[in-house]
Amino acid sequence: MSNYHIKHLEEYFQVYRKSVNNPEAFWEEIAEEHFLWRKKWDTVLSWDFRKPEVKWFEGAKLNITENCLDRHLLTRGNKTAILFEPNDPKEAAEHITYKVLHERVCKMANVLKAKGVKRGDRVCIYLPMIPELVYSVLACARIGAVHSVVFAGFSSTALATRINDCDCKMVITSDGSFRGTKTIDLKGIVDEALKDCPGIENVLVAKRINSEITMTTERDFWLQPLLDAASIDCEPEIMDAEDPLFILYTSGSTGQPKGMLHTTAGYMVYSSYTFKNVFNYTENDVYWCSADVGWITGHSYIIYGPLANGATSVLFEGVPSHPDYSRFWQIVEKHKVNQFYTAPTAIRALAKEGLEYTQKHDLSSLKVLGTVGEPINEEAWHWYDDNIGKNKAPIVDTYFQTENGGIMLTPIPYVTPTKPTYATLPFIGIQPCLMDEEGKEIEGNQVSGRLCIKFPWPSIARSIYGNHKRYKETYFTAFENNYFTGDGALRDEVGYYRITGRVDDVIIVSGHNLGTAPIEDAINEHPAVAESAIVGFPHDVKGNALYGYVILKDIGEGRNHDNLRKEINQIITEQIGPIAKLDKIQFTDGLPKTRSGKIMRRILRKIAHKDSGNLGDISTLLNPEVVQSIIDNALV
């Protein structure tokens, strides 16, 4: 078990050095000792960031579900793999053992095959956080189909875009979902989306809320009767190491969402190895990540990473505020959760509600706390440390991206001394660097710059589905021969990293990545809108919220501005989803532009940040006169 479970700081440095001095030898050893291969690789790594091209374990043959399921059957068959906690606390939790999970995944895989899904086909999964979501993901992997999970909070338009972009032939959904006291008509959203998705042949529908829904003959099928009739035996499709495993969409600063393409072997090795170390997982622990499987965190740290380690992973359907703000802590107590992983936004929202909710539950089972998805502020960090971990459970502030597949910067609990707001050190095998604006590496400590990664790690996304050129331009062009994250970071006096935020037009709202361009496009569809620009501004719960500057056409004159604001947010909800709604909308006569016509977001950002005294030289703008009027009417 060498190097697989790091236990002290000296060992971390030792293993880290080994992983960067000879990455091939290091990852070969990890891959060799801890996974099940049908055939070993011919080459550990070949790469060229200039092309860009990265291949890990080429020549190897495997199926990731054999690693996540089959190989545990002998020793862990009766151990809980997925612990499903429903939205309604009165509904019983379901302990799905490795044996049962294996059977259900095989049944589901047989259903997919019977409906014509073949190796390499894309399947869109649009499901709430229910066990069928896990079955669907793993069933695709079992037969070599490529899953594309779309977060079930996205609108029908956003869903259609994602279905068409990667040409899915099937959608797996449910009649609806429970979220707190609300129910959401997921099947209705799918039906709406499919009006624009000619490639979809079948829709499989899980029954969750028992609502009346419309089924389209020959296209739509209830899932359960098909599962009931399916065999529990399904031989895994033997995949090549670099065969696609999944596509997952993430926002870019411009244009359509990017379908990040992840492949099989490297992703498996890295998500599994990080899981083991970042959460200090030991055999009988109960681990809970509260993210949605619709995001990379859910893929890597609810499903693949935990299951590859034979862990028990909690799958929570509900929301932290239902039936009240103690729900998370009630679940921790009920299932004696040992590792709890959530987003800073959730921590801030719960901290606001006071301590009565945390104090009534026994949280003594907690050994490790995690955060992910956005910077955590000092106050939230301490609240989490004091009131949830009781200063005994180390906090791992984990930094990574959809594109990375697995955690890149993080403390290792009980190993790396933590520092509030710092993701601290690179994980094993990760070679971060900071770059200045001229593309030169900034050496030394106590410096800040743009965060890049110099060397490939096993779970780096291999491409943007259908658009390798965009992949190259987005990640490998700004800094030659480096992967550029799009984030700014600083390195302190001991070499710890702190993420300072995006340096592009992506805004992280409540941990969700939002590109400004698609939101502006949605707003501009309102008939009264001539032009718009979106910036982020600090928000005490969401981290950032969205501030929109909107120019109305003439017909906007005399219209009720509050109604217009509602209509604009309605369009955004329809086109993208409620997560992209604007908190503030300022109507303005103009937007500051450069002489080449580019909107100067820097100025708009400063105004929204209440920092308009410090705008710098605006005399070179095309229209400097609009700035004062924007400041005068700012909603700050």
Ligand code: PRX
């Ligand atoms: O800006 C960084 C922020 O989230 C972005 C990636 O978002 P996404 O692809 O949706 O993946 C989120 C979950 C892995 C990053 O570019 N981010 C992520 N983790 C952190 C973070 N910012 C600060 N601290 C973190 N721990």
